[in-house]
Amino acid sequence: xxxxxxxxxxxxxxxxxxxxxxxxxxxxxxxxxxxxxxxxxxxxxxxxxxxxxxxxxxxxxxxxxxxxxxxxxxxxxxxxxxxxxxxxxxxxxxxxxxxxxxxxxxxxxxxxxxxxxxxxxxxxxxxxxxxxxxxxxxxxxxxxxxxxxxxxxxxxxxxxxxxxxxxxxxxxxxxxxxxxxxxxxxxxxxxxxxxxxxxxxxxxxxxxxxxxxxxxxxxxxxxxxxxxxxxxxxxxxxxxxxxxxxxxxxxxxxxxxxxxxxxxxxxxxxxxxxxxxxxxxxxxxxxxxxxxxxxxxxxxxxxxxxxxxxxxxxxxxxxxxxxxxxxxxxxxxxxxxxxxxxxxxxxxxxxxxxxxxxxxxxxxxxxxxxxxxxxxxxxxxxxxxxxxxxxxxxxxxxxxxxx
Numbered sequence: 001x002x003x004x005x006x007x008x009x010x011x012x013x014x015x016x017x018x019x020x021x022x023x024x025x026x027x028x029x030x031x032x033x034x035x036x037x038x039x040x041x042x043x044x045x046x047x048x049x050x051x052x053x054x055x056x057x058x059x060x061x062x063x064x065x066x067x068x069x070x071x072x073x074x075x076x077x078x079x080x081x082x083x084x085x086x087x088x089x090x091x092x093x094x095x096x097x098x099x100x101x102x103x104x105x106x107x108x109x110x111x112x113x114x115x116x117x118x119x120x121x122x123x124x125x126x127x128x129x130x131x132x133x134x135x136x137x138x139x140x141x142x143x144x145x146x147x148x149x150x151x152x153x154x155x156x157x158x159x160x161x162x163x164x165x166x167x168x169x170x171x172x173x174x175x176x177x178x179x180x181x182x183x184x185x186x187x188x189x190x191x192x193x194x195x196x197x198x199x200x201x202x203x204x205x206x207x208x209x210x211x212x213x214x215x216x217x218x219x220x221x222x223x224x225x226x227x228x229x230x231x232x233x234x235x236x237x238x239x240x241x242x243x244x245x246x247x248x249x250x251x252x253x254x255x256x257x258x259x260x261x262x263x264x265x266x267x268x269x270x271x272x273x274x275x276x277x278x279x280x281x282x283x284x285x286x287x288x289x290x291x292x293x294x295x296x297x298x299x300x301x302x303x304x305x306x307x308x309x310x311x312x313x314x315x316x317x318x319x320x321x322x323x324x325x326x327x328x329x330x331x332x333x334x335x336x337x338x339x340x341x342x343x344x345x346x347x348x349x350x351x352x353x354x355x356x357x358x359x360x361x362x363x364x365x366x367x368x369x370x371x372x373x374x375x376x377x378x379x380x381x382x383x384x385x386x387x388x389x390x391x392x393x394x395x396x397x398x399x400x401x402x403x
Contacts, residue, residue, distance in 0.1 A: 057172070063195045199227070374387060
C-alpha cells in the first residue's frame with residue numbers, strides 16, 4: 001500500500017470540527033509516514049484508555065480499530081492504560097466532575113481491559129503500558145512547569161467548562177490537571193501519532209502537541225475519530241442511555257443489536273467499525289442509493305462483518321442464521337405493544353407491569369423454565385435489574401418491546 005492509500009485509510013472516519021485542522025493533520029500525517037519510510041522505522045502510535053469501568057462496548061473500540069489499521073500497516077502501537085489519569089477523571093465530555101476512583105478500583109478495572117482490547121488489536125504486535133510509570137514520578141515542581149505552558153483562559157474556553165461556568169456550576173482545579181497528564185503521556189513515549197475521539201480534541205491537539213514542542217519534541221499528529229452513536233442512531237453510545245452494543249455478550253447478541261441500528265446510522269458504522277476501505281463503503285452506499293442493494297441486506301452484511309471482527313467468521317455466520325430464523329421467519333412478530341422501562345425495575349417487575357403473567361410466582365416459574373428471553377437471549381434471573389431495552393418474550397407467544 002503506497003503512502004496515499006495509507007493516508008486515505010488512516011483518515012477515514014476522522015472528525016475535527018474544522019476543515020482547516022483536518023487538512024493540516026492530513027498533511028502532517030503524510031509527511032510523518034514519508035519520514036518513517038525514509039528512516040525505515042515504524043511510527044510510534046498510541047491511544048489511552050482510563051479503566052473507569054470493567055466492560056467495554058462497541059463505542060470504546062472505535063479508536064482501537066484505528067490502532068489496528070496502524071498495526072496492519074506495520075507501525076508500533078501502544079495500548080496505554082491510564083492508571084494515573086483515571087485517578088483524576090477526564091472532564092472532556094462531562095458536565096460535572098467525575099467521581100475520584102481509588103487505585104485499587106482502577107487496578108481491578110484494568111485487568112479486564114486488555115483482554116477485551118485483543119478482540120480488535122493484534123496481541124503479538126501490541127505494547128501494553130500504564131501511565132503511572134512516569135506520572136507517579138512527577139513532583140509538584142514538575143507539575144508547575146508543565147502548567148506554565150497553558151493559560152486558564154484556554155481551559156475555560158472548552159465547551160464543557162464554559163457551559164458549567166455560565167450555569168454557576170463548579171469547576172475543580174484537579175480537572176485541569178487531566179490535560180497536562182495526558183499531554184505528558186505523549187512526551188514520555190515520544191509519540192508520533194495519538195488516536196482519540198472528538199472529546200479528546202483539546203487533550204491531543206492542544207495539550208499533547210504543545211507539551212511536546214515545549215520539551216523539544218516534534219509535535220504529534222492527532223488522529224481524531226468520530227463518536228459512534230448508539231443503537232438509537234442518535235445519542236452517543238453509553239451505558240447510561242442503554243443504547244450500547246457490548247463486545248463480550250456473545251455473537252448472537254451483537255448481531256441482533258447491530259440489526260436494530262437505524263438505516264441513517266449505517267454509513268457511520270461502516271466507516272468507524274468495519275474493516276472495509278473507503279472504496280468498498282462508497283460502492284455499498286452507491287448501490288443503496290440506486291436501489292440495487294436493499295437496506296436490510298446492507299445492514300445484514302455490515303452486522304456480519306462487525307460480528308466477525310469480534311467473534312470470527314463461523315460465529316458471525318451462525319449469528320446471522322439465528323437472526324434470520326428468529327426475526328425474519330416471523331418467530332417474533334413485527335408489531336407488538338411497547339413498554340417504557342422505569343428506573344430500578346427488575347425483570348419480574350417488568351413482566352408484571354406489562355401483564356404478561358398474573359403473579360410473581362408464575363413469572364419466576366417461567367424464568368426457571370428458561371421461558372423468558374430478551375432479544376432472543378435467555379434470562380436466567382428474575383430479581384436482576386432489567387438488562388437493557390429490547391424485545392421481551394414470555395413463553396412462546398407473548399411479546400413486548402421494552403423502550
